[in-house]
Amino acid sequence: MEGPGERLDELRASLGRVEQRIARACEAAGRDRAEVTLIVVTKFWPASDVRLLAELGVRDVAENRDQEAAAKAAACAGLPLRWHFVGQLQTNKARSVLAYADYVHSVDRPKLVRALSAAAEQRAGGEVAALVQVALEKEEDGGAGDGGRGGAAPEDVSGLAEEIMRAPGLRFAGLMTVAPLEGAYAGRPAAAFERVAELSRSLRVAAPAATMVSAGMSADLEEAIAAGATHVRVGSAVLGVRPPLR
Ligand SMILES: *Cc1c(COP(=O)(O)O)cnc(C)c1O
Numbered sequence: 052m053e054g055p056g057e058r059l060d061e062l063r064a065s066l067g068r069v070e071q072r073i074a075r076a077c078e079a080a081g082r083d084r085a086e087v088t089l090i091v092v093t094k095f096w097p098a099s100d101v102r103l104l105a106e107l108g109v110r111d112v113a114e115n116r117d118q119e120a121a122a123k124a125a126a127c128a129g130l131p132l133r134w135h136f137v138g139q140l141q142t143n144k145a146r147s148v149l150a151y152a153d154y155v156h157s158v159d160r161p162k163l164v165r166a167l168s169a170a171a172e173q174r175a176g177g178e179v180a181a182l183v184q185v186a187l188e189k190e191e192d193g194g195a196g197d198g199g200r201g202g203a204a205p206e207d208v209s210g211l212a213e214e215i216m217r218a219p220g221l222r223f224a225g226l227m228t229v230a231p232l233e234g235a236y237a238g239r240p241a242a243a244f245e246r247v248a249e250l251s252r253s254l255r256v257a258a259p260a261a262t263m264v265s266a267g268m269s270a271d272l273e274e275a276i277a278a279g280a281t282h283v284r285v286g287s288a289v290l291g292v293r294p295p296l297r
Contacts, residue, residue: 059103065289066091066107069272073283076276087276090135090265092286094119098126100290105130113137113156113284117144124151137227137265137284139201142166149174156182156227156265156284159203164214164221171220180224181215182263183208185250187243188234202228205250212254212261225263225281226251230271240271244278251279 069089077084090111093101101112101123110131114120115138124134135154145166148155158164158181171179186202203211208226215223228247230240244266251264267275269288276283 055099055103058100059106061291062100062103062289063107065291066104066109069285069288072272072288073276076273079273080277082276086281088282090282090284091289092137092268092284093123093290094138094286096290098123101127101132102130104289105132111135111282114152115139117147121147121151135284146170146173149176149179152179153177154180154182154224157184157201158182158211158215159184159186159201161211161214164211164218168218168220171218174220178220178222180263181218181221182225182227182265183211183215183223185226185228185247186231187228187236187246188231190234205246208250209254212258216258223258223261225261225265226254227263227265229268230266230274241274241278244271244275244280248279 073087073089074084077087088111090113091104091109092113094115111133113135114123134152135156136148136152137156140148140157140163142162149170153176155167167179167181184202185205185208186200187205189202189204212223215221226247228243230243231237236243247266248264255261263282264280265282265284266280267283269285272283272285
């Protein structure tokens, strides 16, 4: 067992390494470091780690399952954190998620837009930033061959963006993606992130404020930053690879 002091030191060191990777990637891309926000994905890790991250200056955290996130956010109430939801979301969980999250990165169908809009209108916290999750692996089959992973096919993205723009309580904030494991972009994260950046540019003709491009994780944040990502979602490179037993 390690004490909280050791965990703090460990997280300080890993955050420092990730920060250095982000800074180098920005420099290589000729981008200002301030253009990229680090979101630490804290799924599987306890609220005590989230507290330590806040102490170390982290301001953006993300979760992918509502039950775990709701408990953690409650345990971390009062900390100066922004909570992002990045997982597949059932419509009946929209209200629960919006009790703590101000950003939902995983909007992928009209029914979810409607559920989030209704929940956003009822809550006290103001507008919710909604990002459309792009699943490039659904490009060829229009989503028909979806193996259950979240995200919208590229051809459905602009329609969903328009639905979000019309939805009360929601603000269309941009696009999110995960480098595909299947299809034409499998093993080609740089090409995948370029494609999403291109989609983002075309959407911004009608929605100039939708500037967020949430792309890049522990394994591929450099490729994402090179392609123009504004938000990288990093879990294991900060918190460690193995979830603790619970
Ligand atoms: C877990 C997760 C991440 C972080 O992944 P790492 O490889 O641990 O950095 C990013 N985005 C989403 C949607 C995730 O579920």
